[in-house]
Amino acid sequence: xxxxxxxxxxxxxxxxxxxxxxxxxxxxxxxxxxxxxxxxxxxxxxxxxxxxxxxxxxxxxxxxxxxxxxxxxxxxxxxxxxxxxxxxxxxxxxxxxxxxxxxxxxxxxxxxxxxxxxxxxxxxxxxxxxxxxxxxxxxxxxxxxxxxxxxxxxxxxxxxxxxxxxxxxxxxxxxxxxxxxxxxxxxxxxxxxxxxxxxxxxxxxxxxxxxxxxxxxxxxxxxxxxxxxxxxxxxxxxxxxxxxxxxxxxxxxxxxxxxxxxxxxxxxxxxxxxxxxxxxxxxxxxxxxxxxxxxxxxxxxxxxxxxxxxxxxxxxxxxxxxxxxxxxxxxxxxxxxxxxxxxxxxxxxxxxxxxxxxxxxxxxxxxxxxxxxxxxxxxxxxxxxxxxxxxxxxxxxxxxxxxxxxxxxxxxxxxxxxxxxxxxxxxxxxxxxxxxxxxxxxxxxxxxxxxxxxxxxxxxxxxxxxxxxxxxxxxxxxxxxxxxxxxxxxxx
Amino acid sequence: xxxxxxxxxxxxxxxxxxxxxxxxxxxxxxxxxxxxxxxxxxxxxxxxxxxxxxxxxxxxxxxxxxxxxxxxxxxxxxxxxxxxxxxxxxxxxxxxxxxxxxxxxxxxxxxxxxxxxxxxxxxxxxxxxxxxxxxxxxxxxxxxxxxxxxxxxxxxxxxxxxxxxxxxxxxxxxxxxxxxxxxxxxxxxxxxxxxxxxxxxxxxxxxxxxxxxxxxxxxxxxxxxxxxxxxxxxxxxxxxxxxxxxxxxxxxxxxxxxxxxxxxxxxxxxxxxxxxxxxxxxxxxxxxxxxxxxxxxxxxxxxxxxxxxxxxxxxxxxxxxxxxxxxxxxxxxxxxxxxxxxxxxxxxxxxxxxxxxxxxxxxxxxxxxxxxxxxxxxxxxxxxxxxxxxxxxxxxxxxxxxxxxxxxxxxxxxxxxxxxxxxxxxxxxxxxxxxxxxxxxxxxxxxxxxxxxxxxxxxxxxxxxxxxxxxxxxxxxxxxxxxxxxxxxxxx
Numbered sequence: 001x002x003x004x005x006x007x008x009x010x011x012x013x014x015x016x017x018x019x020x021x022x023x024x025x026x027x028x029x030x031x032x033x034x035x036x037x038x039x040x041x042x043x044x045x046x047x048x049x050x051x052x053x054x055x056x057x058x059x060x061x062x063x064x065x066x067x068x069x070x071x072x073x074x075x076x077x078x079x080x081x082x083x084x085x086x087x088x089x090x091x092x093x094x095x096x097x098x099x100x101x102x103x104x105x106x107x108x109x110x111x112x113x114x115x116x117x118x119x120x121x122x123x124x125x126x127x128x129x130x131x132x133x134x135x136x137x138x139x140x141x142x143x144x145x146x147x148x149x150x151x152x153x154x155x156x157x158x159x160x161x162x163x164x165x166x167x168x169x170x171x172x173x174x175x176x177x178x179x180x181x182x183x184x185x186x187x188x189x190x191x192x193x194x195x196x197x198x199x200x201x202x203x204x205x206x207x208x209x210x211x212x213x214x215x216x217x218x219x220x221x222x223x224x225x226x227x228x229x230x231x232x233x234x235x236x237x238x239x240x241x242x243x244x245x246x247x248x249x250x251x252x253x254x255x256x257x258x259x260x261x262x263x264x265x266x267x268x269x270x271x272x273x274x275x276x277x278x279x280x281x282x283x284x285x286x287x288x289x290x291x292x293x294x295x296x297x298x299x300x301x302x303x304x305x306x307x308x309x310x311x312x313x314x315x316x317x318x319x320x321x322x323x324x325x326x327x328x329x330x331x332x333x334x335x336x337x338x339x340x341x342x343x344x345x346x347x348x349x350x351x352x353x354x355x356x357x358x359x360x361x362x363x364x365x366x367x368x369x370x371x372x373x374x375x376x377x378x379x380x381x382x383x384x385x386x387x388x389x390x391x392x393x394x395x396x397x398x399x400x401x402x403x404x405x406x407x408x409x410x411x412x413x414x415x416x417x418x419x420x421x422x423x424x425x426x427x428x429x430x431x432x433x434x435x436x437x438x439x440x441x442x443x444x445x446x447x448x449x450x451x452x453x454x455x456x457x458x459x460x461x462x463x464x465x466x467x468x469x470x471x472x473x474x475x476x477x478x479x480x481x482x483x484x485x486x487x488x489x490x491x492x
Numbered sequence: 493x494x495x496x497x498x499x500x501x502x503x504x505x506x507x508x509x510x511x512x513x514x515x516x517x518x519x520x521x522x523x524x525x526x527x528x529x530x531x532x533x534x535x536x537x538x539x540x541x542x543x544x545x546x547x548x549x550x551x552x553x554x555x556x557x558x559x560x561x562x563x564x565x566x567x568x569x570x571x572x573x574x575x576x577x578x579x580x581x582x583x584x585x586x587x588x589x590x591x592x593x594x595x596x597x598x599x600x601x602x603x604x605x606x607x608x609x610x611x612x613x614x615x616x617x618x619x620x621x622x623x624x625x626x627x628x629x630x631x632x633x634x635x636x637x638x639x640x641x642x643x644x645x646x647x648x649x650x651x652x653x654x655x656x657x658x659x660x661x662x663x664x665x666x667x668x669x670x671x672x673x674x675x676x677x678x679x680x681x682x683x684x685x686x687x688x689x690x691x692x693x694x695x696x697x698x699x700x701x702x703x704x705x706x707x708x709x710x711x712x713x714x715x716x717x718x719x720x721x722x723x724x725x726x727x728x729x730x731x732x733x734x735x736x737x738x739x740x741x742x743x744x745x746x747x748x749x750x751x752x753x754x755x756x757x758x759x760x761x762x763x764x765x766x767x768x769x770x771x772x773x774x775x776x777x778x779x780x781x782x783x784x785x786x787x788x789x790x791x792x793x794x795x796x797x798x799x800x801x802x803x804x805x806x807x808x809x810x811x812x813x814x815x816x817x818x819x820x821x822x823x824x825x826x827x828x829x830x831x832x833x834x835x836x837x838x839x840x841x842x843x844x845x846x847x848x849x850x851x852x853x854x855x856x857x858x859x860x861x862x863x864x865x866x867x868x869x870x871x872x873x874x875x876x877x878x879x880x881x882x883x884x885x886x887x888x889x890x891x892x893x894x895x896x897x898x899x900x901x902x903x904x905x906x907x908x909x910x911x912x913x914x915x916x917x918x919x920x921x922x923x924x925x926x927x928x929x930x931x932x933x934x935x936x937x938x939x940x941x942x943x944x945x946x947x948x949x950x951x952x953x954x955x956x957x958x959x960x961x962x963x964x965x966x967x968x969x970x971x972x973x974x975x976x977x978x979x980x981x982x983x984x
């Protein structure tokens with residue numbers, strides 16, 4: 001695959017905004033403002049028949065009037081004017097179009113015809129089309145977001161993301177921000193008239209900047225082509241898919257949103273599993289999966305070593321670990337004794353789970369207890385529950401030990417993983433969500449950002465933690481099995 | 493049932509803390525501090541052999557030395573000393589014991605024998621026992637919390653709660669605080685040596701201050717007795733049960749936590765369903781159910797009218813509504829036209845769901861659109877998605893319209909419900925959870941508190957919303973059907 005063909009689309013050096021405006025109530029005004037405020041590193045040409053100055057930049061009356069070459073043209077004019085704009089871009093030698101405008105396939109046969117014409121014009125001029133009815137790209141490496149996320153992270157990362165929903169892509173970008181999920185490129189491709197799921201998966205499979213792939217899909221153009229691309233991509237990189245439109249009612253939703261025929265849920269489920277992709281259940285679950293794949297490459301864990309303060313959470317951990325097929329191996333007596341010696345006698349338990357007796361036990365206790373658990377041969381990973389709400393209470397009284405608390409735990413976990421290969425997983429439930437106590441929620445959000453930056457995935461509860469870990473382990477085990485199978489077939 | 497027998501336990505006018513201390517590292521010190529700081533309205537007697545002054549209060553060397561009668565004695569001394577303390581309380585004529593101390597049935601046969609002796613002593617003196625190995629009670633009406641929640645809400649409310657986990661009860665109290673869930677009494681009864689699930693359910697069934705009942709259970713003393721009490725209670729009030737210990741591994745957890753034999757998951761599931769109780773999946777789910785039962789008494793809704801800004805969320809709403817057996821009725825053409833006239837032409841849809849085209853659409857649009865949906869005969873309830881993160885962005889720029897925004901929507905929803913009987917349900921996803929953007933999370937938490945105070949339940953996502961609504965509707969429909977059946981049997 002020739003990756004360089006996609007550079008002008010995803011890493012454009014020059015950008016034309018067709019329909020640029022000074023009014024923030026117009027899409028062309030909003031887009032331009034976002035591009036400027038986010039800090040795009042390339043050159044921007046506002047295009048508006050009136051010319052003059054728009055948002056402080058020299059505006060040009062037409063595409064053809066632009067002084068230099070254009071990688072990507074952003075089309076924000078009404079649907080009826082998009083064909084003329086596309087033709088003008090073709091004459092100018094523009095490489096790609098991002099068509100934000102809605103009013104195509106999703107509104108019915110008339111829109112579908114307009115969409116076909118748009119693609120024909122673009123193809124005849126050698127241009128690619130993102131959209132229509134999509135937000136386009138977010139590429140932190142060039143400081144570009146066409147999506148309305150002026151405060152998206154400016155850091156690049158290993159996740160490539162494709163979405164038929166622009167708003168959904170924004171949600172994922174924002175949710176990912178505080179969970180250590182950083183993106184190579186996000187593509188909101190809407191109706192997918194030209195660039196579409198299968199091709200984008202092939203691109204991310206080949207892209208060396210991308211290690212994990214995420215997708216929000218409503219429907220695909222060609223099921224067979226999509227399945228082949230998905231299977232090929234998943235054989236090299238984890239692919240997490242959230243499928244929108246899962247029944248008759250959902251189909252009604254997707255037809256009106258992106259003109260996609262959603263298909264049946266059971267069919268999709270089977271296809272994703274057979275391709276070796278990971279199915280997500282909703283937006284937050286999708287982000288949890290991306291976070292876990294980023295933090296835990298190669299994870300195949302089976303035995304959990306659990307540390308928690310409090311009986312309910314110990315029981316809950318065992319319930320959900322077991323529900324998702326993990327074990328919590330019993331400790332050898334010497335390990336149990338080592339842990340017992342660390343704990344306060346009242347209310348603690350030194351088995352697996354280790355009940356720390358206190359939701360905010362000190363690092364001096366947690367760190368050696370983690371070490372003891374990690375030395376158990378049957379324990380593959382550690383799960384630490386922290387009720388940061390109570391830590392919030394403590395720190396309010398004791399004065400700001402919070403950051404030190406987390407950084408000591410995170411540093412110890414990083415060192416333990418380096419030494420033993422056994423990762424830590426954190427569970428930080430949202431408890432103190434009363435407005436009067438919001439400081440504790442803030443502490444939780446800060447802790448999560450700190451842990452995930454250190455490769456420690458953080459979940460809001462046991463179900464989320466173990467269901468996500470199950471899928472990560474299944475992915476790597478499944479990939480290994482498929483690759484072994486192929487190797488054996490090759491020998492025959 | 494003689495409710496007055498429980499008044500000294502749950503609404504004590506006088507309290508003795510046996511093992512009171514000045515040291516906050518000791519349970520007797522922590523407990524006393526919490527009781528004092530939370531603002532208990534009754535009389536407190538610290539008991540410590542040394543006498544003197546403890547935390548500013550006159551301390552007494554023994555129970556017998558106390559100057560007045562005692563409703564409830566809180567026992568925090570080590571397990572070996574609890575029998576003597578109980579005997580002394582008996583001699584004094586104390587009405588009830590709350591035994592915080594661990595080291596009873598949950599540690600094995602020796603502890604079980606001690607526990608039996610404790611109960612025998614108490615019974616022989618006409619005292620009731622809460623615990624051992626439990627935190628005791630939280631009763632806002634008398635400003636009392638024995639649980640470590642100094643900042644628990646001081647407001648009373650309609651939820652009675654019982655828990656075998658003290659930490660779990662605290663989590664529920666805190667999670668409930670920001671979600672409009674207020675409590676009549678919470679009882680953390682630990683091992684349940686005397687007061688136990690069945691009796692507590694009978695109490696809450698009879699208690700006029702309690703309208704909704706919640707429970708975290710690990711095991712029950714007598715299955716038949718429990719089932720009868722549960723069925724009887726659920727016939728009058730919703731009962732939401734979170735069952736801890738759902739498999740072989742979970743049993744290991746509960747045996748060590750409260751000495752409970754957890755039983756099989758399938759057995760419990762069937763028993764809860766047959767009794768007409770509602771099963772919760774984990775802590776946050778339990779609180780969502782309590783919130784929904786508080787906000788939506790009598791809810792039997794079937795047809796949802798959905799309002800959302802953005803395609804993914806519209807699709808997701810239909811997917812989950814349908815997964816949980818709800819419908820999203822198509823609108824009559826005149827209603828669709830009315831809604832269309834309200835919306836911006838670009839990116840909106842006027843069907844059901846209504847795509848508002850913007851995650852922070854103005855109340856001037858949302859309120860009349862809600863009104864139009866509510867007039868559809870097949871729509872029973874409204875679901876409004878709000879991406880408060882984007883509202884946070886907007887208000888940062890526009891300057892503090894946030895509270896007015898929510899109070900206008902909430903007021904309109906309250907009025908609409910009064911007029912049509914159709915309630916509003918809000919979905920407020922956690923999107924902007926980056927530490928750099930925590931203000932938006934704060935806004936979400938504030939909005940949730942405001943909506944729930946106005947009887948509008950708020951969920952973090954579609955799955956949580958529709959799965960909870962399903963259980964609320966099932967409860968009321970089931971109760972009606974069972975009561976009809978009984979009536980018919982009565983006639984035979």
